[in-house]
Amino acid sequence: MARDHGGNLDTARADYGGADWIDLSTGINRRPYPVGDLPAECWTALPTASATRALIGAAAARYGVAPEQVLPLAGAQAAIQLYPRLRMPRHARVLGPIYNEHAAALRAQGWSVEEITSPDALRGADLAVVVNPNNPDGRTHAPGDLAALAQSVGLLVVDESFADPEPALSAAHHAGDRLLVLRSFGKFYGLAGVRLGFALGSGALVDRLREMAGPWSVSGPAIAIGTRALADDAWIAATTARLMDDARRLDALAARAGWSLVGGTPLFRTYATRDAAAVQDALARRGIWTRRFPYSASWLRLGLPDGEAEWVRTDAALRDLP
Known part of the structure; x- marks a missing residue:
């Protein structure tokens, strides 16, 4: 039996085409730790x-x-x-x-x-x-x-x-x-x-x-x-503060779209929507991939956009939902 996961961007590309995707289907921090040079x-x-x-x-x-x-x-x-x-x-x-x-x-x-x-x-x-x-x-x-x-x-x-x-x-x-x-x-x-x-x-x-x-x-x-x-205490503290701020920002966009917050963490947010399948489809047609769940017709989970360009695209996509 196939296991249902986020991060399946290949499915989105196969179903909708396109290359310029914002993958919000996971709870992975999309501004990664700067690895730098590693010992050979x-x-x-x-x-x-x-x-x-x-x-x-x-x-x-x-x-x-x-x-x-x-x-x-x-x-x-x-x-x-x-x-x-x-x-x-x-x-x-x-x-x-x-x-x-x-x-x-x-x-x-x-x-x-x-x-x-x-x-x-x-x-x-x-x-x-x-x-x-x-x-x-x-x-x-x-x-x-x-x-x-x-x-x-x-x-x-x-x-x-x-x-x-x-x-x-x-x-x-x-x-x-x-x-x-x-x-x-x-x-x-x-x-x-x-x-x-x-x-x-x-x-x-x-x-x-x-x-x-x-x-x-x-x-x-x-x-x-x-x-x-x-x-790296400094990076951890700065990243935690940013994620907290970004989670609040996404909640505000979701509330404006008429969604209610089910819950989440500073790495992802889960909302009750009018129809998760329809909303996921509408966002996917705008190049934004999200996560829904087989046991709920309304729940949709989003990771956090990264960078102002992604926030602008996400904001516009939510405003355009039917």
């Missing part, structure tokens, strides 16, 4: 233990955990593929609505998966999954509440892929044997192609995941870029 050896040699330790140290400092609690992986997606193997497959519950990779990865490892809508209904599950803040509706949960929930399930997986602009939401300092936190690097830093993410848990849990992942689970360029970016 990160391309030509296998990653060294010292370089990996430097990346782990930068991630530990950024997320507020001990180095032994950090496992770098090839994106949060790699962690999603691995964690179902931490326990014998039984009954998992995911807090929905949720993007489909968690349930798909669990089912692929033999888990029965139930999507529920109340955090209390997660209690008693052999494995439970919460996305915080949630994709696509932006629902959030206090870290203390998640720590308490972890005591009532076999293993709680908290996916914090969109938490970078809102660090107070992170449950990373509660990570342990029963609470595994997943972090994405590519979304906030705008470098999804680097394929870097982290699993945060107890030393024992991280060691088991490391054995599953095998050697060299992260590329040399990803190690070099991640180590540099995670320690």
Whole structure:
């Protein structure tokens, strides 16, 4: 069964033609971290233990955990593929609505998966999954509440892929044997192609995941870029402020178009529209690609335009909606 995702610009091009697209179908920061020059050896040699330790140290400092609690992986997606193997497959519950990779990865490892809508209904599950803040509706949960929930399930997986602009939401300092936190690097830093993410848990849990992942689970360029970016406090602060401002700007355009805010994060916004399929089509005909969901006839998710030219095009497209 095909998995439904944003970022499928090939579909837009195949259906509508054109080359000058604004891709707002993902929650990836579209003004990426400036990578700069990289050491030649990160391309030509296998990653060294010292370089990996430097990346782990930068991630530990950024997320507020001990180095032994950090496992770098090839994106949060790699962690999603691995964690179902931490326990014998039984009954998992995911807090929905949720993007489909968690349930798909669990089912692929033999888990029965139930999507529920109340955090209390997660209690008693052999494995439970919460996305915080949630994709696509932006629902959030206090870290203390998640720590308490972890005591009532076999293993709680908290996916914090969109938490970078809102660090107070992170449950990373509660990570342990029963609470595994997943972090994405590519979304906030705008470098999804680097394929870097982290699993945060107890030393024992991280060691088991490391054995599953095998050697060299992260590329040399990803190690070099991640180590540099995670320690760049000035860029992180400036980017967070810009994203917050841009999210408010997009909300204002959406409100003028008659849409209501379902929720979101500083990296994406989800709106209730009169007809998501019709609106997506109308915007696509103007070269703007967005994300809709098979379970909602009205929800439409937009990432944030970047640069004044894109904002002008987006504004004009929204004004021209029928």
